[in-house]
Each structure stands twice: as C-alpha cells, then as structure tokens.
Amino acid sequence: MDKDYKFKVNLGGMIDILSNHLYSSPDVFVRELLQNGTDAISARTAADSNFSENDAKVEIEVLEGKKIIFRDNGTGLNEEEIHKFLSVIGQSSKYDIENNRANGDYIGRFGIGLLSCFMVTDHICVRTRSYKSPDTILEWKGMADGTYTIEKINEEIEIGTEIIIENNKAEKDSDVVDDYYNCDTIANLVYYYGLFLKYPVYTVNGEERTRLNLKFDFDAAKNKELCMNMGKTFLGEDFLDCFTLKSPSGLFSGIAYVLPYPVSANVRNMHRIYLKNMLLTESGERLLPEWAFFIRCIINTNDLKPTSSREDFYEDETLDKARTEIADCIADYFEDLDFNNKNMLYEIVRIHNLAVKSVLSSSDGLDDILLPYIMFETSLGEMTGKEITEFGGTTFYTVDVNQFRQLAPLYAQRSELLINAGYVYENAILTKLADSSINTDIEKLTDTDIDFMLDDSDFDGDPAAEKLLTVASRILKKYDCKAALKEFRPFDIPTLYTINEKAYEARQIRRAKESANEVFMGMLSSFEEEISSSTVACLYLNTNNLIVRKLIDCEDKEKIRCYIEILYVQSLLSGHFPLLHNEMKILNENLYKLMMF
Amino acid sequence: MNIKDYETMYYADSEKGEARVRGIYNAILKALETQDIPNALELYYIFIKEDTFESDKYMSVIIFPEYLALFEKYPEYQSISSYHLMWAYKWINESVGRFYQVSWEQITNIFLNYERLCKKFHYNLKTYYRTLWNVMYNNGVGQIDGIGNVRECHKKMLQCSRDCLSEIPAGECDDEIKYLLFVENDIEKALKKAIPIFNGRLSCGQVPHYTYTNFADYYFETGDLKNAKLYADKAIRVILKDYGYSDSMIYYKGKCMLIFAYTDLQKALNILKRQYHDFSKNKSGEQCFYFYLGAYHTMKCLEKQNRKTVSMNLPHDCEIYKETGRYSVCDIKKYFYDKAALIAEKFDERNRNCFYNNMLKKEYDFEI
Numbered sequence: 001m002d003k004d005y006k007f008k009v010n011l012g013g014m015i016d017i018l019s020n021h022l023y024s025s026p027d028v029f030v031r032e033l034l035q036n037g038t039d040a041i042s043a044r045t046a047a048d049s050n051f052s053e054n055d056a057k058v059e060i061e062v063l064e065g066k067k068i069i070f071r072d073n074g075t076g077l078n079e080e081e082i083h084k085f086l087s088v089i090g091q092s093s094k095y096d097i098e099n100n101r102a103n104g105d106y107i108g109r110f111g112i113g114l115l116s117c118f119m120v121t122d123h124i125c126v127r128t129r130s131y132k133s134p135d136t137i138l139e140w141k142g143m144a145d146g147t148y149t150i151e152k153i154n155e156e157i158e159i160g161t162e163i164i165i166e167n168n169k170a171e172k173d174s175d176v177v178d179d180y181y182n183c184d185t186i187a188n189l190v191y192y193y194g195l196f197l198k199y200p201v202y203t204v205n206g207e208e209r210t211r212l213n214l215k216f217d218f219d220a221a222k223n224k225e226l227c228m229n230m231g232k233t234f235l236g237e238d239f240l241d242c243f244t245l246k247s248p249s250g251l252f253s254g255i256a257y258v259l260p261y262p263v264s265a266n267v268r269n270m271h272r273i274y275l276k277n278m279l280l281t282e283s284g285e286r287l288l289p290e291w292a293f294f295i296r297c298i299i300n301t302n303d304l305k306p307t308s309s310r311e312d313f314y315e316d317e318t319l320d321k322a323r324t325e326i327a328d329c330i331a332d333y334f335e336d337l338d339f340n341n342k343n344m345l346y347e348i349v350r351i352h353n354l355a356v357k358s359v360l361s362s363s364d365g366l367d368d369i370l371l372p373y374i375m376f377e378t379s380l381g382e383m384t385g386k387e388i389t390e391f392g393g394t395t396f397y398t399v400d401v402n403q404f405r406q407l408a409p410l411y412a413q414r415s416e417l418l419i420n421a422g423y424v425y426e427n428a429i430l431t432k433l434a435d436s437s438i439n440t441d442i443e444k445l446t447d448t449d450i451d452f453m454l455d456d457s458d459f460d461g462d463p464a465a466e467k468l469l470t471v472a473s474r475i476l477k478k479y480d481c482k483a484a485l486k487e488f489r490p491f492d493i494p495t496l497y498t499i500n501e502k503a504y505e506a507r508q509i510r511r512a513k514e515s516a517n518e519v520f521m522g523m524l525s526s527f528e529e530e531i532s533s534s535t536v537a538c539l540y541l542n543t544n545n546l547i548v549r550k551l552i553d554c555e556d557k558e559k560i561r562c563y564i565e566i567l568y569v570q571s572l573l574s575g576h577f578p579l580l581h582n583e584m585k586i587l588n589e590n591l592y593k594l595m596m597f
Numbered sequence: 598m599n600i601k602d603y604e605t606m607y608y609a610d611s612e613k614g615e616a617r618v619r620g621i622y623n624a625i626l627k628a629l630e631t632q633d634i635p636n637a638l639e640l641y642y643i644f645i646k647e648d649t650f651e652s653d654k655y656m657s658v659i660i661f662p663e664y665l666a667l668f669e670k671y672p673e674y675q676s677i678s679s680y681h682l683m684w685a686y687k688w689i690n691e692s693v694g695r696f697y698q699v700s701w702e703q704i705t706n707i708f709l710n711y712e713r714l715c716k717k718f719h720y721n722l723k724t725y726y727r728t729l730w731n732v733m734y735n736n737g738v739g740q741i742d743g744i745g746n747v748r749e750c751h752k753k754m755l756q757c758s759r760d761c762l763s764e765i766p767a768g769e770c771d772d773e774i775k776y777l778l779f780v781e782n783d784i785e786k787a788l789k790k791a792i793p794i795f796n797g798r799l800s801c802g803q804v805p806h807y808t809y810t811n812f813a814d815y816y817f818e819t820g821d822l823k824n825a826k827l828y829a830d831k832a833i834r835v836i837l838k839d840y841g842y843s844d845s846m847i848y849y850k851g852k853c854m855l856i857f858a859y860t861d862l863q864k865a866l867n868i869l870k871r872q873y874h875d876f877s878k879n880k881s882g883e884q885c886f887y888f889y890l891g892a893y894h895t896m897k898c899l900e901k902q903n904r905k906t907v908s909m910n911l912p913h914d915c916e917i918y919k920e921t922g923r924y925s926v927c928d929i930k931k932y933f934y935d936k937a938a939l940i941a942e943k944f945d946e947r948n949r950n951c952f953y954n955n956m957l958k959k960e961y962d963f964e965i
Contacts, residue, residue, distance in 0.1 A: 290838065320834060401619075428874040431912060435922065444913055509659055516662030517669070519710045524662060526698045578626050 032113035040074020254299030379411035723757035737952025854891030896930035
C-alpha cells in the first residue's frame with residue numbers, strides 16, 4: 001500500500017545553507033537587519049496612529065569586540081508573531097499570504113534575512129515589545145543548530161525590536177568575524193547599504209548619537225552640484241555630466257552619470273542600485289539597456305523583484321519595462337542637451353562615439369537629435385553628421401576599411417568626401433543620415449564610382465600606352481584582375497587596386513584553397529564558383545606617375561611583366577590585402593629578375 | 598608575443614561579431630607572418646569560435662580548412678592544439694549543412710574526416726553522432742547511405758559516454774529537448790527535461806534562447822498559439838537582450854517573427870524593421886531563409902488586415918529600395934517570398950527533398 005512520507009529537514013544544515021551560502025559576503029547581515037528595522041517602522045507608521053514618522057529611528061550600538069545591538073522603534077512583535085515569523089524559515093511578516101504578494105512598502109519578503117546573522121554569531125537574541133501589547137516584553141533566542149527559546153522579561157525597552165548578536169561563533173575565521181564587532185566597520189556598512197534609507201540610522205555611544213545616512217530624496221534630485229559630488233563620492237569618478245532618471249510609471253528614480261572617458265562595451269560598469277532605498281547591487285547590467293555602457297547610475301527602485309539573495313533582479317516584464325524607461329530617460333536627456341547645451345552633446349558624442357552609434361542603430365527615436373553630432377572618419381578628416389549633410393553634392397561611403405585607406409588620399413586631393421563606413425554601426429547610421437539629408441546625396445561607393453572619380457588619362461589613344469595596357473591586362477588576367485589607365489593625385493601613387501566585396505571573398509577562398517586538404521577542397525570550390533561571376537578587381541595605372549610613364553616608354557616585354565607584377569603586389573600590400581602564397585613568390589622572383597637585367 | 602598581446606593589438610576593443618572577426622583575422626596574419634605557429638593555431642580557434650557564436654558562420658567555414666592544414670603541417674604542436682581544433686571542427690560540422698553550397702557528398706566527407714580525427718586523438722564519437730543527427734534533422738534528410746538515420750545516430754550518441762568535446766550540460770539538455778519535441782513529438786517529456794533550463798539552473802550563451810524558441814516553434818506548428826506566443830515572448834526577450842545587434846541568431850529571430858505574425862503582428866513588424874540591417878549582411882542560406890519566411894508571413898498578415906503600405910528602412914543596395922521608404926505590402930511580401938523561394942530551391946536541390954519548399958508553401962489558417 002502506498003504511504004505518504006514527509007521530508008525531514010536538517011534545520012541546522014538548512015540554516016547553514018541559507019546563512020553561509022545564499023549570500024556573497026557576511027557583510028549583508030547589516031543590510032538584512034537594517035531592512036527588518038525599516039520595514040518594521042514602515043509597518044508601524046501605517047498601523048499605529050499614535051506614532052509619528054518624525055520619531056522613527058534605527059539605532060546601532062557596538063560594544064567593541066563583543067556585541068552589536070540593532071534597535072528600531074517599529075511595530076515590535078507579540079508572541080504569536082514571534083512563533084510565526086521569527087521561527088519559521090521562509091515566512092515573512094511582510095508577505096501577504098492570502099493574496100500571495102509582498103507588501104509594497106517593505107524591502108524584505110522572504111523571511112530568511114535574520115538568518116544571515118548566523119554568519120557572524122551562533123546565537124541571535126531578539127527583544128521585542130509590540131505596539132499592540134506594550135505591557136509584554138519578550139526575548140527570543142535562536143541558535144545556529146535550529147533551536148530557539150522565548151521568555152517574558154522584565155527589562156524595560158521602547159516599543160520596537162532590539163536584536164543582539166554576540167561575538168561567540170564557535171567555528172570561525174576569527175579575524176573575519178571579529179572585524180564586524182567594530183564600530184567603524186558597522187558604520188561603513190550602514191553607509192554602504194543604507195545611505196539613502198528613509199528613516200534616520202544612528203550609531204550610539206553612551207549619550208552620543210551620530211547619524212549615518214543622508215536625508216536625500218531621489219525624486220527631488222535637482223541640485224546638479226550636489227548630484228555631481230554624490231557621483232564622485234559613491235562611484236569614484238569626476239563625471240562629465242549627470243541627469244535625473246525618473247520613471248513615468250514610478251518604477252525608479254535616480255541619477256545617471258556620463259563617464260568622462262571612452263569605455264569598451266565589454267567592460268562591466270559599477271552602479272549603485274537601491275531597492276526601496278537599500279543598496280541591492282553594484283552591478284546594473286540587467287537594469288540598464290545593453291548599449292548604455294557609457295552611463296553609470298545611482299538609482300532607487302520600488303517595484304522590481306529582487307532575487308532571494310537580494311543581490312540581483314528577476315528577469316521579467318517589469319525589468320523589461322524599467323529598461324525601456326531608462327532608455328527613454330537617456331533619450332530625453334540627449335534631446336534636452338540638443339536644445340540647451342549643444343557643446344555638452346558634442347563632447348559626449350566625441351568621447352562615446354561608439355556607444356552613441358549603437359544607440360542610433362538600435363532605435364529610431366533619436367535620429368533627429370543625435371545624427372548631426374555623430375563623428376565620421378572621412379577623406380577630409382573627422383566630420384560630424386551635420387557637416388556631412390551640409391557638404392552638398394554627392395558623397396560616397398565605403399564599407400571596407402582597407403578600401404577607405406587606399407582611396408582617402410585620392411579623394412582628399414580632389415577635396416571630395418569619402419566616408420569610412422567599415423566599422424560596426426556606420427553602415428546603418430549612414431543609411432539613416434542619407435535618408436535625413438536634403439542637400440547631400442550619400443551613396444555607397446561602387447567600382448563604377450571609383451572609375452568615374454579617376455580622370456581619363458592623357459595617354460588614351462597613345463599607341464605605346466595602349467600597348468602597355470594590353471600587356472598589363474594579359475599579365476593580370478591570371479590574378480582575376482583587369483588593368484586600366486587613369487590619371488589621379490597624388491602623383492607618387494603609381495597604382496590603385498580596387499576589389500568588390502565578392503572578389504575579396506573570392507581571394508580569401510583562394511587563400512584557403514592553397515592549403516586545404518582534399519576533404520575541404522570541393523566545398524571551397526563550390527563557394528568560389530557561386531561568387532566568381534560577380535567578382536570585379538581592377539589595377540589602375542596612374543599615368544601621372546613617373547614609374548608608369550617609364551613603363552609606357554619601355555619596349556622590353558619581360559621587364560614590363562616584372563614591373564606590372566611588382567606594382568600589383570605593391571598595391572595589394574598598400575591596401576592591406578593578405579597576400580596569397582603565389583603573390584609573395586611572384587614579388588621575390590620579379591625582384592630577382594630585375595637585379596639580373 | 599603571447600595571445601593576450603595579439604588580442605590587445607588587434608581585437609580587444611572591437612565589437613562582437615563581424616568587426617571582431619576581422620580583427621582576429623589580422624592577428625592570424627601577423628602570427629603567420631612571424632611564424633608564430635602555436636599562437637596562429639590558437640587564433641584560428643578564437644576566430645572560428647567568434648564567427649560561430651557571434652556572426653553568420655560563413656567565414657569560419659571558409660577559414661577552417663586553413664586552420665586544419667596548418668595543424669596537420671606542424672605535428673609538433675598537435676598535442677597542445679588538438680583539443681581546440683576538435684572543438685572548432687565540431688562547430689564546423691554543425692555549420693556546413695546550413696550552407697546550400699556544400700553538397701551532401703562534401704558534408705559526408707567532412708564528417709568522416711572528423712570521425713577519423715576523433716579516433717586519432719582518442720575522443721569518442723558522441724559529438725560526431727550529435728552533430729550528424731542535427732545536420733540531418735535540420736535539412737529534413739532522413740537517412741545518409743552508409744551512416745544511418747536521425748534516430749540511429751541519436752541512439753548511438755546516447756550510447757557514448759561524455760568526453761571533453763561534449764556539449765556543456767545546458768547545450769546537451771537543449772539538444773535533447775529539440776529531439777523530444779521534433780523527432781519524438783513528446784511535449785510532456787520535453788517540458789520535464791526543460792525544467793532546469795526554465796528555472797535558470799542550466800544556461801549558457803545560447804540557452805535558454807534556443808530552448809524557448811524551440812518550444813514556441815513546436816506549439817506554433819501544433820496550433821497552440823497561446824503557448825507559442827508565451828514562449829516566443831520569452832525567447833525574443835533574451836535574444837534581443839543578448840544578441841540584439843548580432844546576426845548570429847537570425848534563424849531564431851526569423852522563427853519568432855513567424856509566430857508573432859499570427860499572435861502579435863506589431864512585434865513581428867518591429868523585429869523585421871529593427872533587425873533587417875543586421876540580417877541583410879548574413880551569408881548563411883539557412884538563416885536567411887527563416888528570416889525571409891518570417892518576413893513574408895508578417896507581410897501576409899498585414900495584408901489580411903488590409904494594410905496597403907508599410908514603411909521600411911531597407912538598405913540602399915536592396916533590389917526594391919525606394920527613397921521614400923514606403924513600400925506596397927503586396928510588393929514587399931512578394932519580394933520576401935521570392936527571396937525565400939530562391940534559397941529553398943537551392944537547399945532542396947542539394948538535399949534532394951522538398952523540406953524547405955514545404956515549409957515555404959505551408960499555409961497557417963489562424964485567425965488574427
């Protein structure tokens with residue numbers, strides 16, 4: 001007969017897992033206690049009409065090396081609540097079980113926070129006086145082995161809760177645990193986690209009370225100087241600028257900072273992300289849009305769901321929404337700069353060109369604002385989108401960096417514009433720029449355009465030049481390249497090699513075929529076959545150049561062959577094309593032959 | 598120079614994907630120029646990994662023969678570089694079937710050569726059978742003469758123990774889910790198998806992205822639009838977050854677009870408009886087919902809603918490019934269909950079946 005069995009839980013082991021393995025560092029016990037304290041105060045503010053929020057406080061007393069006492073004047077707990085909430089793992093007073101949702105005003109929700117104290121002690125003592133039954137003061141003592149006791153005590157305490165942890169951990173790395181029983185350590189941790197907590201947090205030393213947290217309202221963060229100082233203090237940078245982040249749906253509020261130097265998209269930025277004013281994480285990759293890697297932020301959110309370790313957020317629709325709204329805030333900031341502080345926008349785009357380009361390529365809303373500021377590498381130096389659209393006439397862009405390097409000097413000599421769109425994003429952005437431009441046509445460079453840009457040669461029709469062209473074409477045929485006579489500047493460039501994308505691919509396939517074994521040879525040939533019909537390569541001989549002029553006068557066919565092949569390889573090298581094995585060999589052989597002439 | 602120096606010099610600051618691939622290739626050329634063979638071998642591996650996971654896999658298929666030739670030319674480095682070479686070879690096995698240019702005879706020879714190298718370097722054949730059933734399944738090829746069919750290969754794969762070429766657990770689990778869904782048609786088992794992926798215990802660069810899409814695809818093809826949309830929503834969220842600007846997930850973006858065409862047309866249209874630029878550079882026939890298929894159905898559904906025109910930011914070199922950016926839905930639908938049909942024709946000719954054409958011609962009679 002089937003029998004129902006129940007799991008048995010090793011409570012001590014469970015506590016060990018929760019307290020020692022869930023959290024990344026023992027530091028978090030301070031966060032958990034601050035959290036419990038402020039949640040209890042929020043609850044009392046809502047429920048006890050005799051209690052004023054102005055009287056709210058959390059006090060921390062440290063007896064050096066021995067004991068830490070956390071006090072709050074929140075609701076306190078009665079005996080029933082102690083059994084229910086302090087002694088059942090996973091049950092939180094902040095969770096509305098009937099409606100299966102967490103109370104929105106509270107930070108905690110899992111009922112496991114108090115256990116984090118077991119990382120620094122073996123006994124937790126909770127003394128509490130509930131506002132509902134102020135005549136009774138109870139003391140709960142929980143042990144790391146999973147046992148606990150409750151008793152009534154006569155000692156007088158305020159309404160609220162006092163948590164006492166003693167430096168008595170049996171198995172410990174003593175230096176690590178001892179360090180927590182120190183006033184400065186605790187003050188630093190309060191400063192770190194609870195700087196923006198709504199209620200005042202004090203350290204108490206005899207009669208002396210020192211407030212540790214700030215009175216700061218994210219929603220009202222208008223003072224720019226103060227915000228910049230905060231950025232320097234908490235994020236450690238002299239930022240270029242800052243702006244407020246305010247969610248239209250109330251999901252978050254905060255301050256975003258623009259880094260003063262370029263960063264790679266792969267670098268993980270540090271932020272300070274607060275959940276209900278308590279620091280949740282310093283890693284904000286999941287909250288910020290992927291492209292916002294040039295931004296750092298201090299941000300407080302109320303509605304995002306933390307994971308149980310409270311060191312990250314769940315990936316859900318609310319997080320998606322927050323991400324979208326943060327993206328909108330950044331867009332609004334750019335729009336504002338465009339109206340009110342153009343110099344700052346130029347500066348940001350100059351420093352974070354790549355990031356801004358990625359913003360543009362991924363969204364349509366910012367085109368009008370950002371396109372004029374984007375910097376492009378052109379044949380006439382760096383130019384902004386605005387300068388390009390005002391240039392007039394037809395300008396060209398190439399998606400091949402090597403082709404740009406090869407052609408830029410030629411375009412510069414003619415004071416014409418060639419834009420380098422060989423890097424990621426440029427192509428997409430130039431398409432947008434072309435769409436937005438009225439005065440200037442921006443077109444992708446084709447081989448016909450290159451041919452058209454180069455001047456017809458004065459030697460056209462000259463029998464010697466025609467002869468050279470015939471010979472050169474014959475020589476270059478085996479390299480799938482044709483020859484043409486043109487005039488161009490600068491004069492000291494003898495040749496120009498152009499190749500379309502397909503031909504470039506074909507070169508790479510040919511390079512692979514040079515070493516491929518028979519297993520892959522057929523496959524590479526199939527790829528080559530498919531693209532061979534659309535490959536175009538051309539070697540332009542500059543009849544303004546002295547070497548080419550000498551060649552026109554040269555009668556020795558063998559000498560012409562040597563020079564043409566050398567010029568061909570030289571043009572490949574200057575265009576940064578990887579040489580095929582036979583091309584390197586040709587260069588050496590022809591140099592040798594020249595020595596023999 | 599060590600490998601880090603090459604990275605710093607050639608590709609550390611490059612964006613993922615095509616730009617980075619180009620940078621790594623320049624690093625390879627430098628290493629070869631200086632006869633730095635161990636680093637050249639390592640850079641080839643880095644190149645193929647980057648192109649496989651962040652781009653369209655085209656260049657890795659082209660460049661791999663160079664890598665293999667260099668590896669075979671220098672036997673003295675084989676003991677240190679065979680592990681990475683075999684990983685790269687495994688990725689190539691997965692990629693070659695995605696290009697209609699590669700014939701089945703060539704694919705078979707590439708696999709047989711992989712089998713030979715597995716034996717030579719003492720790896721078992723688990724990855725050989727895994728990549729084999731996948732390439733057969735992906736092309737609707739039931740059987741390869743002399744090798745076997747999808748089920749046999751899968752069975753032989755299960756009989757082999759894991760070794761250091763095996764997929765990481767997340768990838769292996771995702772693969773099994775694909776098999777259960779599409780070969781065994783067993784949704785219950787697939788859902789159970791997916792639990793560690795869905796609760797986040799198993800994940801990697803491509804999981805749960807692939808898993809969500811496969812479930813969405815399965816539900817869509819079985820007519821359960823509600824669940825199809827549920828999983829497509831989950832899939833597209835992680836895909837766009839991790840691969841928003843990358844063309845390595847075009848296949849999956851296309852699949853999601855197809856599902857959204859019938860469940861959330863605006864979302865389908867957004868994917869099409871936002872991803873078209875990255876997609877238009879893609880050289881993988883398979884990936885392009887699925888993107889065009891999704892785009893075609895998106896237009897078809899727009900047409901059903903009596904939309905006459907649509908604005909699209911097509912690249913200038915696109916055959917139907919218009920300066921106005923405004924296109925007739927009917928024309929653009931035909932354009933996407935024709936593009937998909939051209940690719941389908943080539944794949945089916947290569948595969949000697951109607952797998953792609955059947956997919957293209959399939960009608961979905963869902964109410965939208």
